[in-house]
Amino acid sequence: MNYRHAFHAGNFADVLKHIALTRCLIHLKEKSAPFRVIDTHAGSGFYHLTSKEAARTGEWQSGIGRLLATELPIEIADLLSSYREAVDRVRSFHGDDVYPGSPEIARGLLRGEDRLILVEKHPEDARQAKENFAFDGRVKLLERDAYEALNALLPPKERRGLILIDPPYEERDEFTRVIDALSHACRKFSTGIYAIWYPLKAGLPVDAFYKDVVNSEFPKILRIEQWVRDERAGDGLAGSGLLIINPPWKLKDEMTSILAFLDKVLSLGAGHKVRCDWLVPEISK
Numbered sequence: 001m002n003y004r005h006a007f008h009a010g011n012f013a014d015v016l017k018h019i020a021l022t023r024c025l026i027h028l029k030e031k032s033a034p035f036r037v038i039d040t041h042a043g044s045g046f047y048h049l050t051s052k053e054a055a056r057t058g059e060w061q062s063g064i065g066r067l068l069a070t071e072l073p074i075e076i077a078d079l080l081s082s083y084r085e086a087v088d089r090v091r092s093f094h095g096d097d098v099y100p101g102s103p104e105i106a107r108g109l110l111r112g113e114d115r116l117i118l119v120e121k122h123p124e125d126a127r128q129a130k131e132n133f134a135f136d137g138r139v140k141l142l143e144r145d146a147y148e149a150l151n152a153l154l155p156p157k158e159r160r161g162l163i164l165i166d167p168p169y170e171e172r173d174e175f176t177r178v179i180d181a182l183s184h185a186c187r188k189f190s191t192g193i194y195a196i197w198y199p200l201k202a203g204l205p206v207d208a209f210y211k212d213v214v215n216s217e218f219p220k221i222l223r224i225e226q227w228v229r230d231e232r233a234g235d236g237l238a239g240s241g242l243l244i245i246n247p248p249w250k251l252k253d254e255m256t257s258i259l260a261f262l263d264k265v266l267s268l269g270a271g272h273k274v275r276c277d278w279l280v281p282e283i284s285k
Helices: 012-028 052-057 064-068 074-079 081-094 102-107 123-132 146-153 174-188 206-215 251-266
Strands: 036-039 046-048 098-100 115-119 139-142 161-165 193-200 221-227 239-245 273-280
Touching (some): 012 221, 064 251, 074 081, 081 102, 098 102, 102 115, 102 161, 115 146, 146 161
């Protein structure tokens, strides 16, 4: 796959991922203790939807474009308020053609004592991210391999935090690398919230990924998925998913409601569907 952020900024997968990210961060902020966010595949942080990369796909039009044009039901508007505020803030400062990546969405939800670590291996994206966030002392950029950095950064000194793992899945062994990284990470920081994004399309070893996750005996894992069309119809991205390890306790109910709404607004054809279920349920004590 080619899933560099610039080509797909603001598409349906970004919308789902960024909504889930904001909900997790909102719940982290319910306690006064500081936390740390680690974004392992950060990208540049901001994306011009009129750039040659975004214009080549035009995917934002059926993602954030549709959402911004839709009147939200009251209960959904409340759940999406932090996400919409992030999008509106960036548009007001940088122009209506700019969409925030996960680094900016996370940065906007930090409090004074919270910290954000951005990891980006691509030299140009890393340079842009460093420039984009140089004004904020709470943000640090590391230009290095995501998985090596994650191992070095855990556990965070705050002992609270969220790790977003959002690789491009360009390499055949990416799912395996994610599992290996999670195994090491959870041993070092077992109480952290881990959000792992993955694509859904024909030919990807997603079922094997689920099996490996379950067999790795990670703690409770919530599976959040949206297909906007049948994965057998065409070669492009049919959907996307997130596995949330140690999800906030309200997240399942919230994302179930959000997914039902997104299914109506962002579907692209026959075979669209959503699910929010426990891949690994919480063990009763």
